[in-house]
Amino acid sequence: MLERESDLLNGLKNDDENTFKIIFKRYYSRLYYFIFEFIPYDDLVENVIQDTFLTLWNKRYDLDDDTNFSAYLFTVARNNCLYRLRSEKYRKKLFVEGSADSMELELNASILSTVDTSVYAFREIERIIEETLDQLPAQCKNVFLLRINAKKNKEIADELNISVKVVEKHVTKGLKVFRKALKDYLPLIGYLFTL
Amino acid sequence: MNKLEDLIDLITTNLDSPEKEKLIAEIEREPDKKKLYSRLKTTWALIASERQMSDAKVETSYKQVRVQLSRNRAPRLISLVRLKYAASIALLIGLSVVMFYWGRYSKSWDETLVVNSVIAPKGEISKVILPDSTVVWLNSGTTLKYDNHFALDNRRLTIYGQAYLAVKRNEDLPLVVSTGQIDVKVLGTKFDVCAYPEEDDIQVVLESGKVELLRSEDRSVLDMLKPGQMAKYDILNHRLAIEDVQPNTYMSWKEGELLFKDAPMSNVIKRLERRFDVAFVVKDPGVYRSVLTGNFRTEGLKEIMEYIRFSCQINYSIQKDSVSNTSTIILQSK
Incomplete structure (x- = not known):
C-alpha cells in the first residue's frame, strides 16, 4: 500500500498511473467541496478541479521532494479558480452583473485570493474540523452536513424523515458548537491569511 | 442582531437577496467585518470539504481526466x-x-x-x-x-x-x-x-x-x-x-518475461544482449550448436547464464569494464 507522501511522490515521478489515481481519489472530493463554497457552480468547479489534477500530472517531474499534496493541490485549485473568474466571458455566463449573486462572488473571489494555502495551517485545521464534526451527536451532524450542502430545512426534514422543528433544533445546536469551535480556531485561522 | 450570526447566515445561504446585498455592501465597507467574514467563510469551506462524494462520481470524474491525460x-x-x-x-x-x-x-x-x-x-x-x-x-x-x-x-x-x-x-x-x-x-x-x-x-x-x-x-x-x-x-x-x-x-515479453523454446543460441545471445544491455563474445563456434528452452521472469542475467551453463554445453565468464561500466560475457563450449 502506498501511504506516505514520499512514496506517492516517487510513484508519480515514475509515471505510475495508479499513484495518480490514489491521489485523485484522496483529494478530489475535498478540493471540489472547498472550491464549491466559494464558487457554487457545478460545471466550473468540476473543470477547475480536473485541471488541477492534470497540472499535478504534467508538472510531476518538477515537484519538490517535500511536496505536501494537500497544500499543492489546494493552491493550484485556488489559482485555477481565480484565473477562470478573471475572464469576462466566464462571468457573463454565470450571472447578471450587479446582482446580489455577482456581488457575493466578487467578495468570495477576493477572499479566496487572500487565503494562504501553505502547508501547516491547512492540515491542522482539517484535523481540528474533523474532530469537531465527530463530536456532534450523529443526527445533529447529519443535519449539519446537509445544511452545508445548501439544503433548506424543509428538504433536510424530508430527507431524514424528521420534522422541520427538529431540524431547526439541530441546526441551532450545531451552530452553537460551530461558533464555540470557531472561537478556538480563530487564532489559528489567522495564519491562513496574508497580512 | 448579532453580527456573527448575520455572517453565518450569509455563509450558509440563508439570506434573501435584499438582505444579502445590504450585508455584502457592509462587509465591503468595513475591513474588520470583511476579515471576520473571510475567516468564517474559509473555515466553513474547510468543513464543507470534509464531505465525501459518491465513489461513482469520483470515478466518473477520474475517467474524464484520464481521457485528457492521453489526449493532451x-x-x-x-x-x-x-x-x-x-x-x-x-x-x-x-x-x-x-x-x-x-x-x-x-x-x-x-x-x-x-x-x-x-x-x-x-x-x-x-x-x-x-x-x-x-x-x-x-x-x-x-x-x-x-x-x-x-x-x-x-x-x-x-x-x-x-x-x-x-x-x-x-x-x-x-x-x-x-x-x-x-x-x-x-x-x-x-x-x-x-x-x-x-x-x-x-x-x-x-x-x-x-x-x-x-x-x-x-x-x-x-x-x-x-x-x-x-x-x-x-x-x-x-x-x-x-x-x-x-x-x-x-507477447509475454511485455510483462518482462523471457521465453525460449528450442531457440538457437545465436537467437538467445541477441535477445539477452538487448534485454540486459550487455555484449557477448563467442570464443568457438561450438557454442552455436546448442538450443535453449526456458522461461525466465524475475531472473537476472547471472541466473539465466547459470541455467545455460547447466542445460547447454556452454561455459561462461563475465568481464566487467569499470571505466565504461559495461559487462561482456564470454562463451565457450565445454
Whole structure:
C-alpha cells in the first residue's frame, strides 16, 4: 500500500498511473467541496478541479521532494479558480452583473485570493474540523452536513424523515458548537491569511 | 442582531437577496467585518470539504481526466519494467515538437512534416500511448517512428525491433506498421510485430481482429492473418509462411518475461544482449550448436547464464569494464 507522501511522490515521478489515481481519489472530493463554497457552480468547479489534477500530472517531474499534496493541490485549485473568474466571458455566463449573486462572488473571489494555502495551517485545521464534526451527536451532524450542502430545512426534514422543528433544533445546536469551535480556531485561522 | 450570526447566515445561504446585498455592501465597507467574514467563510469551506462524494462520481470524474491525460500530451513513455541492468531513463527523441490537433482542429495542422522517434533502449521495456489512443509496448532495443500528421491524415508507424500494439479502431484511417520489408495493415486489433534489423526474419502474431500483410515495395497484398496465427517472413528468400501458434507466448515479453523454446543460441545471445544491455563474445563456434528452452521472469542475467551453463554445453565468464561500466560475457563450449 502506498501511504506516505514520499512514496506517492516517487510513484508519480515514475509515471505510475495508479499513484495518480490514489491521489485523485484522496483529494478530489475535498478540493471540489472547498472550491464549491466559494464558487457554487457545478460545471466550473468540476473543470477547475480536473485541471488541477492534470497540472499535478504534467508538472510531476518538477515537484519538490517535500511536496505536501494537500497544500499543492489546494493552491493550484485556488489559482485555477481565480484565473477562470478573471475572464469576462466566464462571468457573463454565470450571472447578471450587479446582482446580489455577482456581488457575493466578487467578495468570495477576493477572499479566496487572500487565503494562504501553505502547508501547516491547512492540515491542522482539517484535523481540528474533523474532530469537531465527530463530536456532534450523529443526527445533529447529519443535519449539519446537509445544511452545508445548501439544503433548506424543509428538504433536510424530508430527507431524514424528521420534522422541520427538529431540524431547526439541530441546526441551532450545531451552530452553537460551530461558533464555540470557531472561537478556538480563530487564532489559528489567522495564519491562513496574508497580512 | 448579532453580527456573527448575520455572517453565518450569509455563509450558509440563508439570506434573501435584499438582505444579502445590504450585508455584502457592509462587509465591503468595513475591513474588520470583511476579515471576520473571510475567516468564517474559509473555515466553513474547510468543513464543507470534509464531505465525501459518491465513489461513482469520483470515478466518473477520474475517467474524464484520464481521457485528457492521453489526449493532451505528447506521447508518454512509461517504463513498465525496470530491469536490473537497465538505464533508468527511456529516451524520447524528437519529441520537442508534437502538438497534435484533434478532429475539429484538423484543418489548421502544421504543414511541415516532423518525424518523431520513440526509443526503448537496450535493457528497457517501454509503453507509449499514441495520439489516437493506440497503445504500443516496445521491447528492448526498439525504435518506433511516426510523423506529426499521425491520427490526422495517416496512421503510419515504422518499427525497428519488437512491438506489441493494441490499435484503437478507426474504420476511416487504417493503421499501417511498416518494417521495411512488409507492411501490416489493420483497422483495430491486437498484434505483435518482431522485426529487428539484425534478424533474418520478421514475425507478426495476431491476438485478435484482422490484419493484412502487404509488400512494402508496392503495397500489394501478400496474405491475411486470423487470430492465433503467426506470419513469418524470410527476408533473404522473400518467403512468407503462416502457422498456428499460441499468441500469448509471443507477447509475454511485455510483462518482462523471457521465453525460449528450442531457440538457437545465436537467437538467445541477441535477445539477452538487448534485454540486459550487455555484449557477448563467442570464443568457438561450438557454442552455436546448442538450443535453449526456458522461461525466465524475475531472473537476472547471472541466473539465466547459470541455467545455460547447466542445460547447454556452454561455459561462461563475465568481464566487467569499470571505466565504461559495461559487462561482456564470454562463451565457450565445454
